[in-house]
Amino acid sequence: MFSEGLPTSGQRGSVRRPSPNKRTFGGVLDHISREDHGRLPSLLSRGAVQGALTLLIRQNRTATTEDLRFLSSIGNQLGVALENARLFTKTQRRSMELNVINTVMQEITQTLALDEILDCICEQTTRLMNAESFFVGLLNEEGDEIHARVIVDKGERLEPFSFPMSDGNTLTSYIVATGESLLFYDLQAQRANLPAPGLIVGPAPHAWLGVPMMLEDRIIGAMSIQSYTPDRFTEADRRILSVIAGQTAIAISKARLFEELETRMKQLQDAQARLMQSEKMAALGALVSGVAHELNNPLTAVIGYAQLLQLRDLDDDIKRDLQRIYDGAQRSSQIANDLLTFARSYKPQRSPVDINQALQQTLALQAYEMRVHNTKIVTDLLPDLLMTMADPHRLKQVFLNLIVNAQQAMEGAKGGGILTVRTVRPPDRPGTIRIEFEDNGPGIPPEILGRIFDPFFTTKEVGKGTGLGLSICYGIITEHGGTIWAENNVERGKGAESGAIFIVDLPFVPVKDEKSGDEQSPDEAVQDEEILRILVVDDEPDVVELIRRVAEPQGHHVEKASDGIEALELLGQNDFQIIFCDLKMPGLSGDALYERVAKERPEMAQRFVFISGDTFNTESRAFVALTGRSLIMKPFSIADIQGILDEWVKKKK
Numbered sequence: 001m002f003s004e005g006l007p008t009s010g011q012r013g014s015v016r017r018p019s020p021n022k023r024t025f026g027g028v029l030d031h032i033s034r035e036d037h038g039r040l041p042s043l044l045s046r047g048a049v050q051g052a053l054t055l056l057i058r059q060n061r062t063a064t065t066e067d068l069r070f071l072s073s074i075g076n077q078l079g080v081a082l083e084n085a086r087l088f089t090k091t092q093r094r095s096m097e098l099n100v101i102n103t104v105m106q107e108i109t110q111t112l113a114l115d116e117i118l119d120c121i122c123e124q125t126t127r128l129m130n131a132e133s134f135f136v137g138l139l140n141e142e143g144d145e146i147h148a149r150v151i152v153d154k155g156e157r158l159e160p161f162s163f164p165m166s167d168g169n170t171l172t173s174y175i176v177a178t179g180e181s182l183l184f185y186d187l188q189a190q191r192a193n194l195p196a197p198g199l200i201v202g203p204a205p206h207a208w209l210g211v212p213m214m215l216e217d218r219i220i221g222a223m224s225i226q227s228y229t230p231d232r233f234t235e236a237d238r239r240i241l242s243v244i245a246g247q248t249a250i251a252i253s254k255a256r257l258f259e260e261l262e263t264r265m266k267q268l269q270d271a272q273a274r275l276m277q278s279e280k281m282a283a284l285g286a287l288v289s290g291v292a293h294e295l296n297n298p299l300t301a302v303i304g305y306a307q308l309l310q311l312r313d314l315d316d317d318i319k320r321d322l323q324r325i326y327d328g329a330q331r332s333s334q335i336a337n338d339l340l341t342f343a344r345s346y347k348p349q350r351s352p353v354d355i356n357q358a359l360q361q362t363l364a365l366q367a368y369e370m371r372v373h374n375t376k377i378v379t380d381l382l383p384d385l386l387m388t389m390a391d392p393h394r395l396k397q398v399f400l401n402l403i404v405n406a407q408q409a410m411e412g413a414k415g416g417g418i419l420t421v422r423t424v425r426p427p428d429r430p431g432t433i434r435i436e437f438e439d440n441g442p443g444i445p446p447e448i449l450g451r452i453f454d455p456f457f458t459t460k461e462v463g464k465g466t467g468l469g470l471s472i473c474y475g476i477i478t479e480h481g482g483t484i485w486a487e488n489n490v491e492r493g494k495g496a497e498s499g500a501i502f503i504v505d506l507p508f509v510p511v512k513d514e515k516s517g518d519e520q521s522p523d524e525a526v527q528d529e530e531i532l533r534i535l536v537v538d539d540e541p542d543v544v545e546l547i548r549r550v551a552e553p554q555g556h557h558v559e560k561a562s563d564g565i566e567a568l569e570l571l572g573q574n575d576f577q578i579i580f581c582d583l584k585m586p587g588l589s590g591d592a593l594y595e596r597v598a599k600e601r602p603e604m605a606q607r608f609v610f611i612s613g614d615t616f617n618t619e620s621r622a623f624v625a626l627t628g629r630s631l632i633m634k635p636f637s638i639a640d641i642q643g644i645l646d647e648w649v650k651k652k653k
């Protein structure tokens with residue numbers, strides 16, 4: 001069993017084994033007894049005594065000077081041979097040590113993968129030192145914990161673990177705290193002589209050698225080897241282990257630097273990708289908003305005329321067809337509006353929003369769906385999230401999209417899963433509220449990660465997805481001054497966990513006590529006549545015609561002007577109770593016309609009803625809000641026009 005905490009002998013730095021008394025006697029005993037024995041001296045090598053030769057003579061004679069000379073010469077030869085053998089062993093060991101250091105250094109220069117390097121060091125070291133266990137413990141950044149990075153016992157790699165430095169009762173923490181190396185010839189026998197009181201020692205092993213790992217003059221951890229057999233390690237091992245520990249420390253610092261570099265690179269790449277993404281989105285937005293805007297005019301005509309025709313006395317099958325035309329146009333109009341949301345052609349209607357509450361309300365809405373589709377919801381909401389100014393309806397639209405997407409992804413991949421919704425205050429982005437939607441579904445294939453926010457991008461089968469959900473989310477969040485992006489859990493370093501995470505960062509906007517100055521004053525200039533006189537100012541003949549077709553059957557009188565100049569002329573000569581006026585026209589635009597009329601005939605200016613094809617145009621909305629007039633959006637329906645007419649008729653009464 002691997003044992004980390006081992007006792008010491010009380011001697012600082014090392015626990016030395018008592019050395020046997022060395023005898024350096026090197027003379028020749030030339031006393032030879034009658035029993036025919038003699039002791040002949042020493043095995044000399046370069047003047048040092050290596051041992052002794054003893055000669056027993058069984059014949060009945062005494063040893064002669066010849067014998068002595070003969071044995072002395074053999075002794076000397078043997079001495080030289082023994083010395084050579086010892087030198088050879090020493091050289092061999094030295095060469096093995098050099099080999100190990102060389103291999104380790106090669107490994108360090110060839111790879112930056114720390115695990116590979118540590119494996120190599122472990123293998124080389126245990127082989128060289130004949131050790132059964134190997135251990136590398138690293139001090140964390142805060143200096144309060146040791147992470148057991150490599151623990152190998154009898155060839156088996158054990159699970160890494162951490163232990164606090166404050167425990168201070170392991171040999172490793174002792175080495176890390178003091179910077180001393182420790183050598184025990186037999187730890188079990190030396191239990192009474194530990195270098196500090198309170199150190200805990202397990203029942204194994206016997207031989208123990210540990211050294212600090214230093215980087216310049218900083219201790220970054222400790223390395224130790226162990227054996228179940230006493231007397232395994234020597235002072236020479238201590239020296240060589242110190243060298244290896246030094247090299248390992250360099251490798252670790254290199255690997256850490258490399259890791260840091262990689263993280264920075266990844267951050268840089270992410271930032272670059274986000275920049276490219278936002279540029280792409282801006283270009284797409286401009287294109288899409290133009291198209292959507294242009295679509296709204298013809299759609300107004302399609303919807304309006306379909307409705308008009310339905311009012312007629314027609315066959316049921318024709319009416320059904322008209323309904324189909326109407327439904328199709330409505331759907332197209334919805335798509336156009338979604339595209340305008342993506343293109344951020346609107347300003348959010350800000351009011352104080354409790355993000356947690358908005359999330360909970362959206363989740364509650366989906367609770368049944370989630371249950372039915374085996375989706376478990378886990379919420380982890382910051383309790384003290386302050387209210388922020390935002391558009392609650394739009395935000396809920398984003399939340400709903402993300403929740404439904406996650407549920408569909410998990411259901412498609414494994415019939416259900418867990419969706420975790422979190423609110424966070426990211427420490428690296430102060431003033432931001434972060435909302436995370438993390439699922440454990442299949443994740444997003446990296447090759448489509450850069451496209452999922454594009455309008456109409458979908459991987460879902462026809463009829464299941466329009467590919468507009470995330471585009472809308474993108475538009476809404478960007479318009480709030482926030483950011484939205486997606487990552488895969490695996491890339492976030494969440495182990496092998498699958499699934500995607502959508503992250504929404506919203507800027508925190510403190511709630512001010514502001515009242516919207518919406519004082520809508522009712523118009524008092526109502527004419528006596530029963531019949532309304534209506535002016536429609538629009539360059540789109542279809543729009544003019546639609547209003548005419550609604551109003552005239554009711555007896556109202558409709559005149560048309562295709563631009564502001566023409567309208568001015570008509571207004572100069574006549575009184576109108578309603579002036580339907582498009583905002584965007586060639587020549588004199590709707591707002592310019594209004595301003596002229598407001599100056600010249602203020603009572604007439606109060607009868608304006610503005611028409612806009614750009615649903616979310618902020619400037620138009622702001623302008624109309626300032627005038628206090630009504631605004632109808634293209635494509636509008638007969639009901640919209642009828643509503644305006646009814647209102648004016650009521651005023652007249």
Ligand code: ADP
Pocket residue numbers: 401405406407409439441442443444452453457458459460464465466467468469470471500
């Ligand atoms: P739609 O849902 O109509 O496909 P979206 O714009 O909402 O459109 O999503 C675009 C695509 O993004 C999806 O088709 C899907 O491939 C991918 N996607 C969105 N959310 C997830 C998710 N949680 N896990 C995996 N893929 C997702």
